[in-house]
Amino acid sequence: MEVVIIGAGPSGIAIAHSLKHKLGFNKFTIYEKLDGPGGTWRTNTYPGCGCDIPSHLYSFSFNLNPDWSKELCDQPEILEYMEATVDKFNLRPHMRFVTKCLGAQWISKTKKWEIELQDMIGRKFTKVADIFISAVGGISEPRDVKFPGMEKFQGPIFHTARWDHSYDYEGKRMAVIGNGCSAAQVVPNVVHKVQYLKQFARSPQWYHERPNREFSKLEKFCFRYIPLWQRYHRLSLFTGNDALVETYGAGEKAQRVRTATEYAARNYIYENAPEKYHHFIVPEFPLGCKRRIFDPDYLSALHEESMSLVDEGIREINEAGITSERGTYEEFDVIVLATGFKVSEFLTPMKIVGRQGKELSEQWKESDGAQAYYGTYVHNFPNFAILFGPNSFPAHNSVIFATEVQAAFIVKSLFTPIMNNRASIIEVKQEAEDSFTAGVQSLLSGTVFSANCSNWYINSKGKNSASWPGYASTFWRETFFPRFKDFKLEGGSTLWWPKCIVRWLFTGLFNTLLSQHTMTFLLAFGIIKRERILQDIAKLVQRAQAR
Incomplete structure (x- = not known):
């Protein structure tokens, strides 16, 4: 097969x-x-x-x-x-x-x-x-996006998923089109290097605090050497993330959870975003309608003098710049498309x-x-x-x-x-x-x-x-x-059961016996000897070399 x-x-x-x-x-x-x-x-x-x-x-x-x-x-x-x-x-x-x-x-x-x-x-x-x-x-x-006059632009245009690392954007005027997760990650990482950055974001997003501390050496030691420590940590993360589903469903319980989560997110946005954007930066649609964004310092980046955010799309692109939906024209050296994928x-x-x-x-x-x-x-x-x-x-x-x-x-x-x-x-x-x-x-x-x-x-x-x-x-x-x-x-055969049992004995049972956990158990309790295994391996190598 x-x-x-x-x-x-x-x-x-x-x-x-x-x-x-x-x-x-x-x-x-x-x-x-x-x-x-x-x-x-x-x-x-x-x-x-x-x-x-x-x-x-x-x-x-x-x-x-x-x-x-x-x-x-x-x-x-x-x-x-x-x-x-x-x-x-x-x-x-x-x-x-x-x-x-x-x-x-x-x-x-x-x-x-x-x-x-x-x-x-x-x-x-x-x-x-x-x-x-x-x-x-x-x-x-990547999603195909077509704006009028896009082909006329003389500078580079590339999607975030096709980032042109040969282009040096330092000291340049950059336009970022889009307002999803990719844009939220790009903006705070380039805003300090460009001369000017303008983001075109037709609709707002729900932003949440993003705790992202580094793990200590002690934590890494525990993950590696304490049995089931990392498995338990992973399980707690899984159940916590799975519980977020409750904020997206229908019914009164989901509505209460969602309202409380929206309240916390709204306060977080107002506390961290510049006041001049408060009138359009918080969504009116319910939490979860778009994928939530755990803020990678995006909101703090909006305070930079070189940064500008507008809640409008693109009317037209010419050889040197962009005209927004409301008719504002600005020139740019590079255009970045943070417009998502054909999901x-x-x-x-x-x-x-x-x-x-x-x-x-x-x-x-x-x-x-x-x-x-x-x-x-x-x-x-x-x-x-x-x-x-x-x-x-x-x-x-x-x-x-x-x-x-x-x-x-x-x-x-x-x-x-x-x-x-x-x-x-x-x-x-x-x-x-x-x-x-x-x-x-x-x-x-x-x-x-x-x-x-x-x-x-x-x-x-x-x-x-x-x-x-x-x-x-x-x-x-x-x-x-x-x-x-x-x-x-x-197709197939009515006598498939015997083959199933035989294959399980020679693959499933064999793999189980030779699994890392089984071997560790057998070695730990002396049921098999490490020295004996090494001796057997040495003999196999000698035989292979003799041939």
Whole structure:
């Protein structure tokens, strides 16, 4: 069985680890368009780029890091962690970099996927696979923005995700268009270096205090050496972040929590932002309608003399500057687009074709936007799974947790049945997918996500194709045991149980016995001797050298 995975970001790393180290399966290849692993943390290198989820939570459960420098780490440290995880678990040999996926098609005659790829020199080639996995993530393609006259501008224009590090912006006049998380991180990190910075922000945001202290040596020691200390810390972070869901839901209890949180955020904004911006800087829409921003010193940066913030968009761009919606014209040397990503346009720009020539993008248009069974499976597309797909985004919790949950779900519901010969082709039933989607949209309809504000959750048809409408723990619980009645299983054998038991004995039990925790226990209690292990390894090396 051959498997092709697209994307070597957090999602790709999660599924690769599950296949290699939990399932004992190695016949998979990951194709990545960038020059290394890390996904969004390799793409986004703008000044101040970092994560607003605590680092001990924004990490893989199978590779906890006791050495995080601070509570909310920056992009270089996160990318280093991603790279280290790939190498620690020997996943790099499965990865092919600087190779992008153009599309894929299910061939009914051969019952396989044909994936079209393109390497760095433009050479196109095709790979055949029994299973095709998309792990491209939700923030891989910047949003296309077009302003009148944009092509006339003589200076550089670049998106935050395509930051031009060859350009020296020091002492220049910079325009920042946008007001999301990226803009909030860029502004305080460049405002002291530029001559003048003007930010065009059509709508306000909810800002909250961002405690971000560095961990002491004692804390790092405890994380590393005291059993379960770091696990407990991580669990407390998870439950605390998961509880934030209560501020986004419907009902009186959610309204009370939200009102109290809005009151604290409003006071924080007024205390830290210049008074001249108070009349437009606090949102009128409810908390959570847009993603909350934990302030990376953005509000204090607004006090700088070189800084200007306006609550309007762009009317026109010419060769030297920008005319705002109210008609104010100013000249700039560089324009930075902090305009977000095509989050609701999943799998862009790949062309995925399923049964009977059905194109995925067209199927999703017919349903008013992307949808998938637990964000993972789509009818008409057999032996195909999506990581971090539609309606799998946690409200304010770790994306890595969500992708690990999905990876485990894919292993249980797709890989294991095929490897056990229970089926050769697995596809979700349309009624199961539609029922799941209807339930999700019903739950989302009463939440703040559907309030009156522009956000990346809602597509042009008014459908929320991004958000998971509840606790992250609920997503884990609902996908822990796959409901095979929701799938069409083709092929396979009725005598798949014996193979399942044998494979478990030779992979699951074997991996359990050789796990780090088991070996530590056996060594600690003298059940096996460290010296004996070293002697056996030395003998194996001598035999290899003799050959």
